[in-house]
Amino acid sequence: MKRLRMAIALLLIFALAAMTACGGAGKKEGTKKTGGTVTFGTAMDQFGNMDIHYTTAAAPFQAAMQMTEPLIGKDPDGNLFPLLLDEMPEVSEDGLTYSFKLKSGVKFHDGSLLDSGDVKATFEKMLNPKNLSVHAGSITTLIKGAAEYADGKADSISGIEVKDDQNFTITLVSPNASFLNFLSAWQMSIYPAEAATMDGWGTKVFIGTGPYKLKEFEPNSKIVMERFDDYHGGAKKLDSIVFQNMTQNTALMEFEAGNIDLTEVKDTAIISSYLENEEFKDNIVMIEQLGTIALSFNMKMKPFDNPKVREAISIAIDRETIVNKLLKGLGTPAKSFLPKGVLGYDEDLEEFKYDPERAKQLLKEAGYPDGIDVEAITTDTAATTFILQYLAEAFKEANIRMTIQTYDAAGFTDIRNNGKIPMFILTWVSDVGDPNDFMSLYSTPMSQFISNFYENSEYDAQLQKGLTETDLEKRAELYRQLDYKLTRTDYACAPIYHPNAFMLVSKKIKNLRMENCFRLFDAELSE
């Protein structure tokens, strides 16, 4: 027995030695400074590079918002303001040329001054196909000479003219009322001209004009940003902002343990369980989003080629039940594709009426007396699959038998882009907030990228009008009509609800408004 005890003791000592040896290798935490640090726990598995020219993933954008800035900013209420500019740009009579004057004395994190050349170089970097920027497509059709530059037929973008260090003009292909909104999107942030050729740009070096500058970056794992004291808008209060990679479950545990200060919560069930939890209910913060969740149909496929079938599906959706029961009230039932807060939203429009009996009748009229069999496609990570699962049951009321197929995100995107998805739940959240950003999704040929194939020349013509109309009232009316046409006449999609985002936020963080921008840079800590 003595030998046994000895053996066990030896094993324990060995195991403990192994533990301490591998644990001790970690770095020691720094001491807390006066302004403090805010740590954000988020999924960073698609955060290999800080340059948001390469991505549409959320976390890199949220980090870039602390470090870089576009020419034009947008406040929490959606109003545009000159951010890197002296004043809002002047537009020529024909609505084609915008004259910009940069704010003087704006410094990049490396101490160099922002000038017009940096603006032009940033656009060119984005358009150069060698850089594989995902946002290039939106510029080629917008700015004069951009497509030629992207095709290698020109040495520079003819539509961007540098007058001097502070003044430059941008000329468009055709008048576009959403251009300034477009410039306020974060992917339009201005980098120093050298960014295009800098070694390790986006992984080892990342320079902008924003209130925080890069201190440390470990791809897909962690980013540490520290205060930029020469920030042109005046130095901010926090010492540093840290993004730490973690899955949702891990982030919730880290938050409850007090190790991180904020994290986004995506699962409705988890949000409502926190709202019912005495300890954490005040930590849940809702952020209004400009977005819509809708059922989108493939109008080239049977039975969705028939407008009556699409109408039947739309009125077979019980939007009230989805929002009140499934989402526990954490969204708003949709009555249009445009959400509240976007120009053209019709406050007075009546709600969609849930009517499974009329849906059955419509299917009969469409030549489907026994109802229809349809297939919806979703991804394994989609946060909206539970809506489809509910609909699959609820649709039976209206003689709509729906099956659900699940793919991984890559497979799904592939099928969608090839136009082979019969029906899916579209999540459209706008980073620009302009009605064109919503309605142009259903224009030709854009609609084919969401496997929808809505083709309506009148719709396209009116969309074009919306881009050139500068009178706000008239512009709003144009989009109101477009929305009505899309969702109530042609039923190209069936809007379900407008989502909101939810964050768990530590009570010591003050001044956090995150509409239109992830304003961690404005946060302050209170003890």
Added chain:
Amino acid sequence: MMIKYIISRIMQSIIVLIGVTLVTFILVNVVPGDAVSLMLAKRTDQATMDRIRHELGFDRPYTEQYLRFLGNAVRGDFGNSYFEKTPVTEMILRGLKYTVRIALWALLLALALGLGAGIVSAYFHNSLLDRVIMFFSTLGISAPVFWLALLFQIFFGLKLKVLPISGVDKPGSFILPVLTLGITNAASIARISRTSLLEIISQDYIRTAKAKGAGELRVVFKHVLKNAAIPIVTFAGLVVRGLLGGSMLVETVFSIPGFGSLMVSSILTRDIPLMQGCVVYGATIFVLINLLVDLAYSALDPRVRLVKET
């Protein structure tokens, strides 16, 4: 003789690796999920997609694409990741730094705990202690790795607050991942070693050794363990491979930027150079481990070498 055997095993390994590059290339081109459309998400026109396809060489014939990939792979060059824009090899080495560290400590823990428990169990077989050990080892084998990981996070991280819940840069960050991987594998090793030890203990030569008056410890370590080593080494080889595979789950749960999570995210985002690099590097590691295990056999038991040579 031994050298000839080693050379033939290495040649076999090279053929396997070339096969792996071919299968990888075919799979990458067959699975649904076009890298370019995925990269561009929802926001682009056909012209931009075509421009990028051309830039990446996707419009070249498959044979040309494969030969270029193979040629570069031999030199260890898999190109740059589409998203990180960093050489794939650099990213993989960065990931392996964590994965290997965790796997090694987990292996050590698994061997120490597993062998220790196995020896104790075999030595006192059919006693209460043996049953308790076997009960816990069954529990350890049955527990899914991610479930155990979550339990550890909740217990040590959230409730007791003695260890970090996730990450790699706090003191003690590696303890929970190592424990998770180590314990599940220790359980299997304990069972395997108990069984093979019991088999050896009942052999005639052990009884002879005892009859000749050899001490207990000498019998256990010199005669029993040495002869029971082959199945244990085989299993340890499997454990190492399992550790690299299990690291994907553990790395995801504990937010460790290791090789496993790199591989998973490369597949999810269809980052083709990174995907190909991960598979080829992963396969190389597996082939090398197999080679080492085979060589260990022949060192432990000369019969293996002789059989292969004839």
